[in-house]
Amino acid sequence: MLTAILTGFSFSVLLIFLGRFVKGKFSLLPSLLPLGLFIYFAQFIGEISQGKTIVRNYEWIPSFGVNLSFTLDGLSLLFSLMITGIGFLVFAYTSAYLKTHKFLDRFYGYLSAFMAAMLGLVLSDNVISLFVFWELTSISSFFLIGFNNTNEASRKSALTALGITGIGGLLLLAGAIVLGSISGTYSIAEMMQDPSVITGSEYYILAVALIFGAAFTKSAQFPFHFWLPGAMKAPTPVSTYLHSATMVKAGIYLLLRLTPVLGGEAFWNTSLIIVGGITMLYSAVHTIFRTDLKGILAYSTISALGILVFLIGLGTEASLLAAAVFILVHALYKATLFLITGAIDLGTKTRDVTQLRGLRRVMLPVAIAGVLAALSNAGIPSSIGFIGKDLIYEGTLHFENSVVLLTALALITNVFISYAGYVAGIKPFFGKLPEEFKETKYPDFFIWFPPVLLASLGILFGLFPGLIEGALIKPIVSSLNLPTEEIHLKFWHGFTPILALSALTIGSGVAMYFLLKPSKKLENFINSLEVISPKNILEQFNNVFERFSSLWTNTFQNGYLRNYVSTIIVFLVALVSWVLLQNTTYKIDYASFSKLTIYEGIVVGIMFFAIIFTVFTKSRLAAVAAMGVMGYSICLLFVFYSAPDLAMTQFAIDTLTVILFVLVLYRLPKYLSLSDYKNRIRDGILSIAFGGLISILALEVLAQPVNEEISEFYAKNSYIEAHGKNVVNVILVDFRGADTMVEISVLAIAAIGVFGLLKLRLKSTERGQR
Amino acid sequence: MKTIILRTASNYLLPILLLFSIFILLRGHYLPGGGFVGGLIASIAFVLHAFANGLKDTKKLLKFHPGYLMPAGLALSFLSGLLPVVGFDEPFMTGLWLHHPLPVIGSIGTALFFDIGVYLVVQGVTLTIIFTISESA
Amino acid sequence: MELLLAIMTGVLYAAGLYMILRRSLVKLIIGLIIISNGANLLIFLLGRITKGHPPIIPEDAKMFSEIYADPVPQALILTAIVISFGLQSFAIILVKRAYKVVNTDDIDKMNATDEEV
Structure with missing residues (x-):
């Protein structure tokens, strides 16, 4: 299963190298990937429908309890099939839709990365890995929304979407960690075994609020819904795939997945009902103000997502069943509607419903798909939408309180949604074909076939609900820890109040369609x-x-090096001296110090004057010479204090440094003193404070006892283990050989850097620009 | 700085200094010295030669760009660390030694080759830096 | 002597910092060199100084029989000295190149990012 997820990512990487093949005549080839994955997941249908759960475990960071454990149960199977199945159609559609696009390979790359991330999301059992995949979907969708990166609005929408879903992702991480620390495990399956630990915890509200934050942002719930209409700037295949069928359902998935763990509490149910209710009504009403086909669909999608949240919030068996069915229903008809929008856009170059008419004459198969999807959307009997709608009403009618209010809410929303469906799926195809669309090209096979296939599936499942009942729906319900015996998806229920409600929905929808015309005036309003x-x-x-x-x-x-350095030093001096003031004894043990001899005194004196001279001289050459003197005095100090190796190295390096300076000195800028008097005094005070601090620190450390363990180890084993008597050299080449290895590599890098900087010619644009 | 005295002297000094640097390198395990110092002395020898005779002559003498000493030295050091892993199934950088010390050099072991690698890298680095700078200065 | 060395270390740090805070590019490099010398001296001092007993095992012995200077700081400083040479030469060349491109020695005039140019 890990392989199945990883193929998407590796394919995406592969496209970097093989992209140009995809852009040519093999543009259909990438769609084999989702098709293969679809077949792979489809073969699990049998096992899953018998109530089995398939678990694969891969250790990732076992010490933190973070594993890549993947679970395939009813819920994740439905999502996997939708992701790969609709994915396949979208991939194929893209091959025709973006046929001549310059960056088709990139598009496929993002798309397959997204698909892989989405699969990982729905298959993860571990909440931390779920979070990782969640963020990956946000990131890949960022690239997909901003695919037309030369368009400013498109970039802005991508950023908004990333911002909103990214914040949600962080909330999810926080929520996951809270859940993990309450229950002691990051595995959802293990949490499900004893949900009372979580629901009874004092942090329950916090955990739920964080999870809500994640789910609401991802699934575009009010008030975070606005990124979704913006995301419609993406090419239509993306809107189809991400923003109707899969990614926006990730929040729904999360809520459903955690229902057995977190659900059943008043806080959970009420918040979901309120948020879902507001969202579905708000955006359903919004649809009548839009004239852009995609805008209409975007708002009706948000509304559908609201319905799903609402149903999960009701939390009864009937409503959860309705949610499960509605996910599939919505994916089928909404994907179809988006795809036909793309076909219309491609053919007529407009998506404005006020202009589109009579297109059935030029793109008949697309029109058929549109009508079928609109019927399923409206819940006309014989479509799967009918079953979906039935179940929704059953959910609201069988809720324990406020039946009338909830049912009315669902009814109004459904009326508006079915209106939106008519506008998107039927209106563009009927009426008289205007002159300017007469020349519209007949769409490609891969443009009209995917929507037709999806729409027909909607009708097929509607006529024979048994096809999906055992295979898909029952396993979902059982994966939510609910009984499945009572479930019978039926095409015909007989004359019940639900049928009346359905009829009312359809009727009002149709009435609205004829009474209300989308217009610019409403949109401006x-x-x-x-x-x-x-x-x-x-x-x-x-x-x-x-x-x-x-x-x-x-x-x-601010770009002034001095200010950076001064700020750092000021803080350092202040902090360290504050600590020193509090804890220091200022006891200097003069007795333990070695005696000062005359020659040492002279060397230190020379060094002191050399330093002073280096700092205050006005000549570059003098400064370099004085620096050399300083280096040689340090070298002498090393000689005095038993460090012959250091003395030799210091001597050689000092010589080389002076040579280096002399070589480049006259190529270097003149030695100016640019700072004014005040600055110099300020810097001087700061420097003296810093130097004083270092001296005091050194003396403080000297007053502490030394730990000689390490030195003793080296000294003891130098000859016995490493056959060397010069302990310094033995440490360098033997005991700490790996360090030295890295150090000489660093040296080599510095040399290459120098070589590169000097041999690289300045471009004419760089030279003497100012 | 192309005086006759310096030029003549540097011609004799170069081999002597190089020999000295190798001496310093080899004795490093027992007495002060080693790859770092040895490499620096060797490069000073070449720099001196370049000062006296001009960079062109020194480069001619070297026959190849000193930059190549860096990868060679790095490879030698790395291989001497790798030898225990490949040949003797010991961890990386384990010291291996011949049982009988040779005259003059002393015990031969992987550490010696590592040190020679350091010697080459240091020499390559300093010479590359000084040469490129004096070329473009 | 330790007292004197501690003060010298402080002087090195102070001088180095003062040079770094100047606006001239060359002074910046000299400051870097002085500070790295100061750091070497500080490490050396904190490892305790010992006179006349280098960390080299006598010829006829297998181990030290009397006191010896601490080899660990020496090993640290040895590589630090060599590496600081690499750093210095790189810095010098960087300055030279920056000077060529920007045509100013004043660090304060190098505070614009690419976009503002």
Whole structure:
């Protein structure tokens, strides 16, 4: 199973090298990947429908309890099949849709990376690895939304989407960690064994709130919904795949997956009902104000996601069953509607519903798909949408309180959604074909076939619900720890209140379709209300934040090296001297110090004057010479204090440094003193404080006893184990040989750097620009 | 700085200094010295020669760019560390020794080859730096 | 003597920092060199200084019989000295190149990012 996930990523990497083949006549080839994966997952249907769960475990960071454990049960199977199945159609569709696009290979790369991440998300049993895949879907969707990266609006939408879903991802991580520390495990399966540990914990509310944050942002719930309409800037295959069928359902998946663990509590249910209810109504009403086909579909998608959250919130067996069915229903018809939108856009170059008419004459198969999807969307009997809608009403009707309110809410939402479906799926195809669309090219096979296939599946499953009942729906319900005996998906229930509600929905939808025409006036009206929308508020917040951060940056990262260094040193001196003031005894043990002899005194004196001279001289050459004197005095100090190796090295290096300076000296800038008097005094005080601090620290350390363990080890074993008598050299080449190895590599890198900097010719644009 | 005295002297000094640097390198295990110092002395020898005779002559004498000493030395050091892993199934950088010390050099072991690698790298680095700088200065 | 060395270390650090805080590029490099010398001296001093007993085992013995200077700081400093040479030469060349490109010795004039150019 890990392989199945990794193939997507590795394919994506592979495309970097093989991209140009894909751009040519083999553009259909990448769709074999999702097809293969679809077949792979489909072969599990048998086992899963018998109630089995397939678990694969790979250790990742066992010490933290983070494993790559993958579980395939009913819920993840449905999602895997949707991801790979719709993925296959989208891949094939893309091959025709973006046929001549310059970056088709990139697109496939992002798409397959996304598919892999999404598969990982729904298969992960470990919440931490789930988080990792969650973030990967956000990132890959960022690239997909911003695919037309020359378009500013597209870049902005991508950033908004990444921001919102990214924040959600962080909340998920926090939530996962809270869950993990409450229950002591990161495995969802293990949490499910004893949910009372979590529901009874005092941190339950916190954990649930964090998970909600993640799910609501990802699944575009109010008030985080606004990134989804923006994300419609992406090419249509992306909208189909990510923003209707798979990624936005990740939040739904998370909620469903955690229902057995976290559900059943009042906080869980009420919040979900409220948020889901607001979202579904708010965006359902929003659909009538839109004229862009994709905009309409985006809002009706948000509304559908709201319904799903709402159903999960109801939390009864009937409502969870409804949610499970509705996920599939929605994926089938909404993907179809998006795909036909793409076909229309490709053919007529517009997505404006006020202009589109009569297209059935030029793209008949697309029109058929559109009508079928609209029927399924509206819940006309014989479509799977009918079953879905039935179950939704059954869920609301069998809830313990506020039946009327909830049912009314669902009813209104469904009416608006079915209206949106008619507008998107039927309106563009009927009526008189305008002149300008007469020349529209007949769509490619891979443009019309995927929507037709998806729409027909919707009808097929509607007529024969038994096809999916045992194979897909029952396992989902059982993976939520609920009984499955009562489930019978039926095409015909007889005359019940539910049927009446369905009829009412369809009727009102149709009525609305004829009474209400999408128009620019309505759209302008709603746009004028944008000021108080969550999106605008967030943007304002962003602006303030950006201004603050640039202020902050300009204050501290001002590009003046001196200021950086001074700031660091000031803080260092202040902090260390504060600690020193509190803890120091200032006892200097003069007795333990060695005596000062005359020649030592002279050497130190020379060194002192050399340093002073280096600092204050006005001549470069004099400074270099004085620096040499300083180096040689240090070299003498090494000689005095039993470090012959150091003395030799210091001597050689000092010679070389002076040679180096002399070689480049006259190529270097003149030795100017640029700072003014005040600055010099300020820097001088800071430097003396810093030097004094170092001296005091050194004396403090000298007053402490030495730990000679390490030195003794080396001294003892130098000859016995390493056959050498010069302990310093033995440490370098034997005991710590690996360190030396790295050090000489660093040296080599420095030399290559020098070589490169000098041999590299300056470009004419770089030379003497200022 | 192309005086006759310096030029003549440097011609004799170069081999002597090089010999001295190798001497320093080899005795490093028992007495002060070793790869780092040895390499530095050798490069000073070449730099001196370059000062006296011009860089061109020194380069001619060297026959190849000193930069090649770096990979050679790195490879030698690395291989001497790798030998115990490949040949004797011991951890990386384990010291291996011949049982009987040779005259003059003393015991021969992987550490000696490691030190020779260091010697080459240090020499390559300093010469590369000084040569490129004096070429472009 | 240790007292004197501790003070010298402080002087080295102070001088190095002062040079780094100057606006001239060459002074910056000299400051770096002085500070790295100071660091070497500090490590050397903190490893305790011993007179006249280098960490070399006498010819006829297999182990030290009397006191010896601590070899560990010496090994550390030895590589530090050589590496600082690499660093210095790299810094010098960087300065030279920066000087060529930007045509100024004043570090304060090098505070623009690429975008602002």
